[in-house]
Structures are given as structure tokens and as C-alpha cells.
Amino acid sequence: MIVLGYFVVGLGGLVLFWLTNKLSALNCNISAAKSSGLPYRISIIDGVPGYLWLATHDIFLGTLHKFTPSRSWLWPKIAHVHRSWHYAQEMREALGEVYLIVSPGQIFMSCSNAEANVQLTTRRRDFVKPVELYAIVDVFGPSILTTEGEEWRRHRKIVAPAFSEKSNSLVWKESLRQGLEMIEAWSRLDGNTSGKMTVEDTAPYTATMALHVISAAGFGVRHLWAGEDEENLGSNSVPGFNTSKLIGSHTLTFKESLKTLLHSIIWLAIFPTSLLQKSPFKLHKKLLRAFFECHEYFSELSELKMKQIEQGETTEGGTMDVMGPLVKASQRSPEDSKGSYLTKQEVISDSWIILFAGHETSANIAHLSLLFLAIELEKQAHLQRDIDSILGSRPVDEWSYEIDLGRLYNGMVGAVMNETLRLMPPIIDIPKIVRGAPQPLTFDGKTVSVPTSTMIHISAVGVQRNPRYWPSSPSKLSNKTHDLDDWVPEHWFSSAKKGAETTTTSDSGSEDGENTTSFDTSDGLLVPPKGVFLPFAEGARACPGRRFAQVEIIAVLAVIFKTYSLELDVREWASDAQIEKMNKDQRREIYQKGMTKARKLIAASQSEIFLQMRGNYPVRFVKRGEEKFMSCYVE
Numbered sequence: 001m002i003v004l005g006y007f008v009v010g011l012g013g014l015v016l017f018w019l020t021n022k023l024s025a026l027n028c029n030i031s032a033a034k035s036s037g038l039p040y041r042i043s044i045i046d047g048v049p050g051y052l053w054l055a056t057h058d059i060f061l062g063t064l065h066k067f068t069p070s071r072s073w074l075w076p077k078i079a080h081v082h083r084s085w086h087y088a089q090e091m092r093e094a095l096g097e098v099y100l101i102v103s104p105g106q107i108f109m110s111c112s113n114a115e116a117n118v119q120l121t122t123r124r125r126d127f128v129k130p131v132e133l134y135a136i137v138d139v140f141g142p143s144i145l146t147t148e149g150e151e152w153r154r155h156r157k158i159v160a161p162a163f164s165e166k167s168n169s170l171v172w173k174e175s176l177r178q179g180l181e182m183i184e185a186w187s188r189l190d191g192n193t194s195g196k197m198t199v200e201d202t203a204p205y206t207a208t209m210a211l212h213v214i215s216a217a218g219f220g221v222r223h224l225w226a227g228e229d230e231e232n233l234g235s236n237s238v239p240g241f242n243t244s245k246l247i248g249s250h251t252l253t254f255k256e257s258l259k260t261l262l263h264s265i266i267w268l269a270i271f272p273t274s275l276l277q278k279s280p281f282k283l284h285k286k287l288l289r290a291f292f293e294c295h296e297y298f299s300e301l302s303e304l305k306m307k308q309i310e311q312g313e314t315t316e317g318g319t320m321d322v323m324g325p326l327v328k329a330s331q332r333s334p335e336d337s338k339g340s341y342l343t344k345q346e347v348i349s350d351s352w353i354i355l356f357a358g359h360e361t362s363a364n365i366a367h368l369s370l371l372f373l374a375i376e377l378e379k380q381a382h383l384q385r386d387i388d389s390i391l392g393s394r395p396v397d398e399w400s401y402e403i404d405l406g407r408l409y410n411g412m413v414g415a416v417m418n419e420t421l422r423l424m425p426p427i428i429d430i431p432k433i434v435r436g437a438p439q440p441l442t443f444d445g446k447t448v449s450v451p452t453s454t455m456i457h458i459s460a461v462g463v464q465r466n467p468r469y470w471p472s473s474p475s476k477l478s479n480k481t482h483d484l485d486d487w488v489p490e491h492w493f494s495s496a497k498k499g500a501e502t503t504t505t506s507d508s509g510s511e512d513g514e515n516t517t518s519f520d521t522s523d524g525l526l527v528p529p530k531g532v533f534l535p536f537a538e539g540a541r542a543c544p545g546r547r548f549a550q551v552e553i554i555a556v557l558a559v560i561f562k563t564y565s566l567e568l569d570v571r572e573w574a575s576d577a578q579i580e581k582m583n584k585d586q587r588r589e590i591y592q593k594g595m596t597k598a599r600k601l602i603a604a605s606q607s608e609i610f611l612q613m614r615g616n617y618p619v620r621f622v623k624r625g626e627e628k629f630m631s632c633y634v635e
């Protein structure tokens with residue numbers, strides 16, 4: 001009894017000590033927030049929450065959501081893990097464009113003000129990258145994405161110029177080819193022909209397409225689609241990498257190991273490999289196998305590149321791609337290169353990051369653009385007219401990087417891509433942190449002071465849907481006074497804000513030697529002012545793969561819509577035979593059901609690392625002229 005009494009008193013003491021500590025930390029953070037001059041809200045959950053809340057928030061907030069009055073409360077939204085995606089507009093309207101969330105463990109700042117965003121992205125030493133948040137992707141060691149300061153500069157000086165004009169023209173060629181091969185892969189699916197193809201989910205196909213493009217244009221290794229003959233690879237075959245035949249100690253192909261690693265990467269962030277090795281779970285064993293094999297594949301690829309370089313192969317031979325300059329840098333030593341070198345391990349970590357950062361991002365934009373175009377048939381018809389006027393009847397191998405790409409970008413294809421990037425940026429928040437003294441931030445004629453250690457999210461969704469910065473009209477889909485929560489590519493043809501900024505969107509702040517001139521983006525489409533359109537971030541840490549991604553997405557959309565139209569599969573509501581007998585009004589009514597369902601699915605997307613749709617909506621590709629619903633929307 002006495003022992004139990006001591007235990008209870010001891011436990012009570014510990015809880016009291018913990019509570020006092022938390023309260024004193026909260027008080028400290030509240031004083032800092034008060035003196036910052038920014039609006040703030042207090043929350044027990046950190047603005048950027050830890051793993052425990054990530055894992056459990058659904059139980060608490062999901063239950064609370066069932067209690068209808070709670071839906072108008074602000075605090076559950078503040079505590080929501082996916083706040084930046086679901087409530088960016090509401091939070092901005094309630095708390096302003098720049099606001100703080102103060103908790104015992106953190107001061108968090110969200111920003112959707114353009115003037116402040118420019119300072120946050122260009123004052124690189126005042127607002128640095130919180131590299132600790134990137135531990136999840138750091139599986140092969142520090143890389144360009146996950147380092148700061150001088151170490152990052154060294155990576156960036158080598159990696160960014162590797163995305164050269166020559167690599168981009170390889171991306172163009174390879175994306176056209178992959179676009180055609182993706183269509184062929186669809187036509188080989190059960191029940192499909194080359195004239196009529198039902199695809200349950202285009203997402204895994206655009207992911208494969210993006211992986212193939214990076215692999216070929218970035219690493220010089222061509223990949224095949226399921227069902228393609230390995231003979232087609234000719235001298236480009238690299239066992240295990242792009243063939244089913246494995247060599248050495250490999251038990252998985254490169255694609256298999258990469259897929260496993262990407263799907264279960266979270267485990268590597270939570271547990272060290274030494275602990276996972278002792279885990280009894282099959283999943284962990286498979287993940288470790290994939291991890292080691294991926295590492296092995298990347299080092300084999302570096303050696304292959306090294307050999308190719310020694311044999312004097314050039315870009316024209318298709319191998320001096322993005323990875324070439326990285327491997328070359330690993331031949332230099334710190335002493336004789338004025339710091340322009342990479343270690344062999346860094347070649348592997350940077351190669352992995354290029355693949356990781358450039359794969360699902362571009363794939364998601366291609367996938368979502370397809371779905372939006374299937375929902376909005378009138379806009380799809382506009383896109384096709386534009387493609388026809390630019391490319392005429394020329395075959396794909398005559399489409400030119402130098403002329404056609406720029407024209408496609410400055411027309412409806414570019415507008416479709418940009419609108420998808422505006423509405424659904426794959427990276428919804430760009431994180432920064434104040435490491436040293438509090439930092440002044442000036443916007444709207446006032447200067448505030450961002451407290452030390454503040455975790456910052458530049459809210460891409462917040463600013464990219466902020467009516468203050470974008471031309472808009474009343475929404476046709478909701479009762480909102482603006483249509484910035486809707487997918488309207490015509491936003492990019494508005495002349496209202498043209499000329500507000502004469503430079504291109506995100507070239508400024510690039511490091512020396514970076515290639516930024518592959519095609520002119522200032523002639524044709526709306527050029528948003530700086531700090532307003534941030535899918536690729538801005539400033540020194542902007543995405544070096546921006547052109548790569550733009551070229552890829554444009555090429556793939558052009559290839560598909562030159563020959564095909566895309567419609568939602570609405571057989572859930574009516575069979576093909578029933579649709580055949582329907583008049584235009586009846587067809588429109590059925591299609592509307594598909595549109596509503598597809599829009600809901602898109603809106604329910606979630607951002608774990610990248611913003612992604614959960615679930616799928618089936619679509620049907622048909623040769624142009626053979627559509628079932630297009631004529632209901634287009635005269």
C-alpha cells in the first residue's frame with residue numbers, strides 16, 4: 001500500500017513537472033508571438049506536428065467532425081495535419097495572410113502574402129531550410145535537397161547546371177517517345193484497342209512514364225513498358241536496370257527495388273537500418289532488401305557512367321545527361337577543384353534525390369491534367385485546336401524542341417499545365433526556419449519581427465488561390481465570388497495582371513552557372529508577380545528540375561491530345577448501349593454525375609510528402625472524332 005502511495009505521488013510529481021515545463025515553454029512562445037506584431041492563435045498541437053499526432057489525429061478530429069457544430073470551429077482546423085491543403089483559404093480569411101500558431105513546442109508561421117514570400121525565398125541566410133524535416137528522404141545520406149549552407153552550395157553548383165539545355169532537349173525527345181509508349185501500353189490492356197482504351201487509373205502510368213523519362217534523359221538508361229520486347233533496347237540494355245535478367249547479388253530489378261523503397265520510405269525515417277534488420281516483419285525485410293539493392297544499382301550506374309565518360313561518349317550519344325556531370329565531379333578532389341566536387345556517396349544521394357524529387361511531382365501533374373481535361377471537355381477541345389494549329393499534321397518525330405515547345409507552352413497546353421500547378425501544387429508548403437536572431441519581415445507597409453526558431457510554411461496553396469493576386473471571375477461551381485478554387489486554364493490568358501512583373505517567374509536568385517533559358521515563358525501566358533506562383537519555389541533554392549518537368553508534361557499532353565480525346569468513364573450510371581440511345585441533354589446529365597464524383601475525388605487529395613489523389617477515377621481514350629460526350633459541350 002505504502003509503495004503504491006509513493007508510486008502515485010511520484011507519478012503525480014512527474015506529470016506536474018512536465019505540465020509546468022510545457023506551460024512555461026508556452027508562455028515563452030506567447031511572449032515572443034506578442035512581440036512579433038503578427039496575429040496568432042494558441043494550440044496544444046504544433047503547427048508542424050510530430051509523428052504521434054500524424055498517426056492519431058484522424059481518431060480525434062474524425063470523431064469530433066461527426067459533431068456538426070464543431071465544423072465551424074477554428075481550432076480543429078488549426079490542429080488539422082492537412083490544414084494547409086483543406087483549410088488554406090479559410091485560415092487566411094480568418095487570421096490574415098501571415099499568422100502564427102503558438103504551441104508549447106513551437107512557433108509556426110504560415111505565409112500567403114507575395115511581398116513576404118519574396119523575402120522568405122531570397123534572404124537565404126535569414127530564412128534557412130529546416131533540413132531536419134527532410135530526414136525522411138535522406139536515406140542515402142545528405143544531398144542537394146537536404147543540406148544547407150556551404151555544403152548545399154557545393155551540391156547545387158554541380159547538380160543545377162547539369163540540368164542543361166542539352167538535357168532538356170533529351171527530355172523533350174524522350175517524353176514524346178514515352179508518351180507514345182504509354183498510349184501503346186494502354187492499348188495492350190485487356191479489352192482495349194489502339195482506337196478505344198479504358199484506363200482504370202492513369203496515375204501509375206504517368207508515374208512509370210516520369211520514371212522512364214528521368215531514367216533515360218537523366219541517367220542514360222532507357223526503360224521498357226510491360227509487354228515490350230527487351231530486344232528493343234539493343235545496345236542500351238543494362239542488366240537488372242532495364243531488363244528482367246539480374247546479375248551479381250541482385251534479387252530485385254531496379255524498378256522493383258525503387259517501388260518498394262518509395263512506398264515504405266517512412267520506416268527508414270523512423271527506425272535505423274540496424275534496428276530494421278532485427279525486425280520480424282516481412283515488410284521491413286523487403287524494404288531493407290530494396291534499400292540495399294537501390295544503393296547498389298546507383299553505384300553500378302555511377303561506374304557505368306564513369307566508363308562511358310572515359311570512353312569519350314557525348315550528349316549526342318545519349319549518355320552525358322544529368323548524371324554525367326555528377327560523376328565527373330566525383331573524379332575531382334576537394335583540394336584541386338576549389339570545392340567543386342562530390343564524393344562517390346554524394347553522387348548516389350544526389351542521383352536518388354533527383355529521381356525522387358522529379359518523379360512523382362511531374363507524374364502527379366500529368367495525371368491531374370488528364371483528369372481535369374476529361375472533366376472539362378470544352379477546355380479539352382480548346383487544347384486540341386491549339387495543338388493542331390501548332391503541330392499541323394506533322395508526325396511526332398518532326399516536332400521540334402526549339403520552336404514547337406515554346407509555342408505549346410505559350411498556348412493552351414502551357415495554360416493547362418500551369419493551372420494544374422496553381423490549383424494542385426505537388427509541394428503545398430515550402431518550409432523555412434529562423435535559426436538565429438528574430439528576423440524583420442516587411443509587407444503591406446508594416447514591419448514585423450519573426451521570432452527565433454519559428455517554423456515557417458510558405459503556403460503555395462494559400463497564395464496561389466489568393467484573390468488579391470490573381471485575375472478571377474465569380475465561380476461557376478460554387479457560390480464564391482472568385483473562381484480560384486476551380487480549375488480554369490483561361491486564368492492564364494488574362495491580360496489583367498500582365499506586365500506586373502517583366503521577368504520570368506522564378507529565374508531570379510538562381511546560382512551562378514545555372515541554365516535557365518531553354519524557352520521563353522514571358523510571351524503569351526500570364527506572368528504572375530514574384531511570390532505569387534510558387535509550385536517550383538523561388539530564389540536560390542528553387543527547383544532545378546523546373547524546365548525538365550515543364551518540357552516533359554507539355555510533350556506528353558501534346559502527344560496524347562494530338563490523336564486522342566479523353567472522357568470520363570460513366571458506365572457506373574449508364575451502359576454504352578444506353579448512352580447510344582440518349583439525346584444530348586440526357587448525356588449531359590449522366591456526364592455531370594461523373595464530373596461531380598471526379599471533382600470530389602480531386603478535392604479529397606492529401607499531402608503526405610507530395611499532394612496526391614487518393615483513389616482513382618476511370619477514363620476512356622478514344623480516337624478524336626469518336627467521342628460520346630464531347631459534342632454535348634462543344635458546338
Ligand code: HEM
Pocket residue numbers: 144145146156159214218353354355357358359361362365425426427430431534535536537540541542543544545546548549
Ligand atoms: C512538376 C514537377 C516539379 C515540382 C512541382 C517541383 C517542385 C519543387 C520544389 C517546390 C522544390 C523546393 C523544395 C524545398 O525547398 O523544400 C524543389 C526542389 C528540387 N527539385 Fe523539383 N519539382 C518538380 C520536378 C523536378 C524534377 C523533374 C527534378 C529533377 C529531375 C527536380 C529536382 C529537384 C531538386 C534536386 C530539388 C532540390 C533543390 C535544392 O534544394 O537546391 N524537381 N522542387
